[in-house]
Structure formats: structure tokens, C-alpha cells
Amino acid sequence: MDKKGYNRRVPDPSPVTFGGWLRLRRKYLDLTQAALADQVGCSVAAIKKIEAGDRRPSRQVAALLARSLRLPEAQQAAFVRVARGELPVERLPAAAGVTGSPAGASAPAVQHTLPTPANALIGREVELAALARLLMDPRCRLATLTGPGGSGKTRLSLEAAHSLQPAFAHGAAFAPLAGLAAGAGLATAIAEALRFTFHGGEAPLRQLCDYLHDKHLLLVLDNLEHLLDDPATAQFVEAVLQAAPRVTALATSREPLRVAGEWVLEIQGLPVPVGPDGAETSSAMALFAERARQARADWSPDEAERAAAARICRLVDGMPLGIELAAAWVPAHRPSLHQHHGVLHIGME
Ligand SMILES: Nc1ncnc2c1ncn2[C@@H]1O[C@H](COP(=O)(O)OP(=O)(O)OP(=O)(O)O)[C@@H](O)[C@H]1O
Ligand SMILES: [Mg+2]
The missing domain is CATH 3.40.50.300 (P-loop containing nucleotide triphosphate hydrolases)
Known part of the structure; x- marks a missing residue:
């Protein structure tokens, strides 16, 4: 860290815990630990321990917590699995899509x-x-x-x-x-x-x-x-x-x-295929294929075309914008994706 307090690299921040997420959500709903304990039917000490990460709730308590924290029904099962340590905590906000508003507060203004x-x-x-x-x-x-x-x-x-x-x-x-x-x-x-x-x-x-x-x-x-x-x-x-x-x-x-x-x-580009034929799964190839299919819904590459797409992904270092631009050539230039790769290559030399 330099003297302005600027962190050049991201130090490993402490992971968000289930307990931390729970505390945030409880406060968002303007509930005290006592009120939450009351709704769930457990002790305040138990809520404290869960929030501090000293204890995992049982499945039953987790299901009650999900309801008290007003998670939509479709997200309650995932919540219980996170609470039990079966899913990573990062699933929570995404899984939350929490619709319940804080008690007495207007819906988020922005x-x-x-x-x-x-x-x-x-x-x-x-x-x-x-x-x-x-x-x-x-x-x-x-x-x-x-x-x-x-x-x-x-x-x-x-x-x-x-x-x-x-x-x-x-x-x-x-x-x-x-x-x-x-x-x-x-x-x-x-x-x-x-x-x-x-x-x-x-x-x-x-x-x-x-x-x-x-x-x-x-x-x-x-x-x-x-x-x-x-x-x-x-x-x-x-x-x-x-x-x-x-x-x-x-x-x-x-x-x-x-x-x-x-x-x-x-961040860098998306992971690119390492093999010459692009047969293995990679985010870069998945993006290429999705954009190519958006441009032409029936795009189904043969082996040579897949290999050319893989080379393009590598050539642009997995950069999503480069992949999108290249994949946009697919409908107009069939069957010459290989030539396209050649043009790109010359253009970047
Ligand atoms: N992981 C991804 N999945 C799907 N599409 C993506 C992904 N990453 C980027 N894209 C698409 O790639 C294009 C470039 O991405 P984006 O605009 O986010 O890049 P950027 O790093 O913000 O670029 P700039 O430095 O020019 O602002 C956009 O069309 C974006 O939607
Ligand atoms: Mg940008």
C-alpha cells in the first residue's frame, strides 16, 4: 500500500460469511436480533452465534429464517443449502433477488x-x-x-x-x-x-x-x-x-x-481453448458460439470452423469484444471463417 492508502493488488478480503449476509438482511428489514429470534422460535443467543459464524442453523431453523427474512419461496431452498454450507455464500445475493422491503421503509429509490x-x-x-x-x-x-x-x-x-x-x-x-x-x-x-x-x-x-x-x-x-x-x-x-x-x-x-x-x-480476457480444435469447453468459445448463433440461429460449426473459431479466440486473447466482433462475421462469410481468421491475423501483425 502506498502513502495515499492505495492498494495496487487486491489482498485476499475476508470472505463474506453466511452470518454476515444474515446480519445485513436482518438490518435491511429493520429487525432486531430479538425480533428475529422471536419469529423463528429460537434464542437470541442462537441468532448471535449464527451471525458470528459460530454455529450453523439446522435445516428447520434455516427454513424459518428464510421465511422471516422474506425470501421469495423459489429462493428458500437455496438459502437453506447456503445456511448448511452446501452452497457457497456468493449464491445468496444472486439467489436472493430479495423482494421484501425493509419494514417501514419505501422501496429502494434507485x-x-x-x-x-x-x-x-x-x-x-x-x-x-x-x-x-x-x-x-x-x-x-x-x-x-x-x-x-x-x-x-x-x-x-x-x-x-x-x-x-x-x-x-x-x-x-x-x-x-x-x-x-x-x-x-x-x-x-x-x-x-x-x-x-x-x-x-x-x-x-x-x-x-x-x-x-x-x-x-x-x-x-x-x-x-x-x-x-x-x-x-x-x-x-x-x-x-x-x-x-x-x-x-x-x-x-x-x-x-x-x-x-x-x-x-x-480482469483479463475470458479463458480460451488450449487445444487446436477448440473442442474443449471454454468461456471464450461459449461466447463465440452464442454470438454466432445470435447472428445465425442454425450455426453448427464443423471441425475446421471450430478450430478457426478457437484460433480467433486465442488471437484476441479471449477479449469479449474481439470475440463478439469476430463472431458477427459468421453469417455473412460462411463458409470462410478460416479466411476470417487469416484476415484478423494479418491485421494484428
Ligand atoms: N462474460 C461475458 N458474457 C457475455 N458477454 C460479455 C461478457 N463480457 C463482456 N461481454 C460483452 O462484450 C462486450 C465488451 O464488454 P464491456 O463493454 O463490458 O467491456 P469493457 O471492458 O467495459 O470495455 P471498455 O474498456 O471499452 O469500457 C460487450 O458487448 C459485453 O456485453
Ligand atoms: Mg466499459
Whole structure:
């Protein structure tokens, strides 16, 4: 860690525990340990031990907890399995999709600013779990997802925001910043993402900080790289994090922000097939096949075409954007995917 408190590598954050998730959800619903114990029919000491990770609930208690924590029925079985240690805890927020609102609170005000991805996420289980652990770690106020252009930072941040929003009382908001010309515009862009309207003559940053002060929120700042040379960017991020102690920021950027307290998670391309024929399963080939089939539903590659697709995946280092662009050639250029690979190869030499 350097003197600004900047973490270049992500240290292994303590994993989110089932007990930690339980505590978060209980607080989100504004339940005391005593109230939860009462609903479940166990002792307060038992709830304390479960939250502290000293005890696993029995199947029966876990099922009662699921109901008291207002998990939708379809998600209760997974909850019980996580409680029993049969599924990883990362399944919880995703499995939660928790619909119950905190008692006496209005529904999360900013949920609707999260765009729904047009396609399913392919692969990235490890990165998603690491990101979820980081964002649920109370020590982390700002996580930055770095990686080359087109490596899937935005896609991954969106997935993380969707799966983790139930763990934040005010949900998650997504601010697309690629089109922003200067750091000075950040307050307005974030206010738009939050659907917050400025009023009166007070400075926008001050108003935004006041608004965020008591919010429990995951704030995605997407595509910040072109604003990093502008000192206003770091100042903005630092001011928001200081004013809003329960806001966690997730930035995506080709480079780290180099802001105090930042945790950096670097991603690379998707795993590529190692064998020449692309026969084995890999995320890169799965993405290629899905995009090719989107372009032409009956795409069913022969051996040579699969081998060419595998070479393309390797050539672009598993970068999702490169794979998508290459797979888009499939309908127009059949049967010459091999030639396509040749063109790509020449273009990259
Ligand atoms: N794991 C994935 N599964 C499915 N599609 C993906 C995956 N990762 C990325 N994509 C798709 O690949 C394309 C590039 O991804 P994305 O825009 O997230 O990259 P990026 O790293 O944010 O790029 P940039 O640095 O230009 O902002 C997008 O169309 C995205 O939907
Ligand atoms: Mg992006």
C-alpha cells in the first residue's frame, strides 16, 4: 500500500460469511436480533452465534429464517443449502433477488437506474465471486475493476450490481460515464443516475453529498478512464465517499483511479481453448458460439470452423469484444471463417 492508502493488488478480503449476509438482511428489514429470534422460535443467543459464524442453523431453523427474512419461496431452498454450507455464500445475493422491503421503509429509490443486460453473462464465476466478496467487505469503500478495453469490465460490474443490490438498503445505481467530457460533470451525471434533482443555489456536489449521506447504496461509476487526468475526478470520488459512509463505489476503468482507499481488481480476457480444435469447453468459445448463433440461429460449426473459431479466440486473447466482433462475421462469410481468421491475423501483425 502506498502513502495515499492505495492498494495496487487486491489482498485476499475476508470472505463474506453466511452470518454476515444474515446480519445485513436482518438490518435491511429493520429487525432486531430479538425480533428475529422471536419469529423463528429460537434464542437470541442462537441468532448471535449464527451471525458470528459460530454455529450453523439446522435445516428447520434455516427454513424459518428464510421465511422471516422474506425470501421469495423459489429462493428458500437455496438459502437453506447456503445456511448448511452446501452452497457457497456468493449464491445468496444472486439467489436472493430479495423482494421484501425493509419494514417501514419505501422501496429502494434507485433500483431502476440499473440497466438490464441484453445477454446472459458467460463464464466469469471466479471474478464475480471475488468482486462480490470485495464489495461486501466493510473495509472496501471503492473497488475498481480494471482491464483492457473490451475485456468485459462494464458487463461484470452490471452483473455484480444486479446480484448485490438486495444487500444494499437503497439498492444499486449505475452511472454510465463514457460520454462525460470532464470531471466537473460528475455530480450531474451521478445525480441523473440516482434520479436526484438539484434545488436552490447550493453547489451540486454539496447537494449530492447531503443526499447520499444516509444512503446505503452500491454506486457503479462506469468507464472513468478518460477522466483520470482531471483532478476533479479523484476529488469528487473522495468527497462522496467521505460524505456518505454507507455508500460503496464500484468503478470500471482501464487504469486504477489512484484514490485513497481504492481496491483494484484486474480482469483479463475470458479463458480460451488450449487445444487446436477448440473442442474443449471454454468461456471464450461459449461466447463465440452464442454470438454466432445470435447472428445465425442454425450455426453448427464443423471441425475446421471450430478450430478457426478457437484460433480467433486465442488471437484476441479471449477479449469479449474481439470475440463478439469476430463472431458477427459468421453469417455473412460462411463458409470462410478460416479466411476470417487469416484476415484478423494479418491485421494484428
Ligand atoms: N462474460 C461475458 N458474457 C457475455 N458477454 C460479455 C461478457 N463480457 C463482456 N461481454 C460483452 O462484450 C462486450 C465488451 O464488454 P464491456 O463493454 O463490458 O467491456 P469493457 O471492458 O467495459 O470495455 P471498455 O474498456 O471499452 O469500457 C460487450 O458487448 C459485453 O456485453
Ligand atoms: Mg466499459
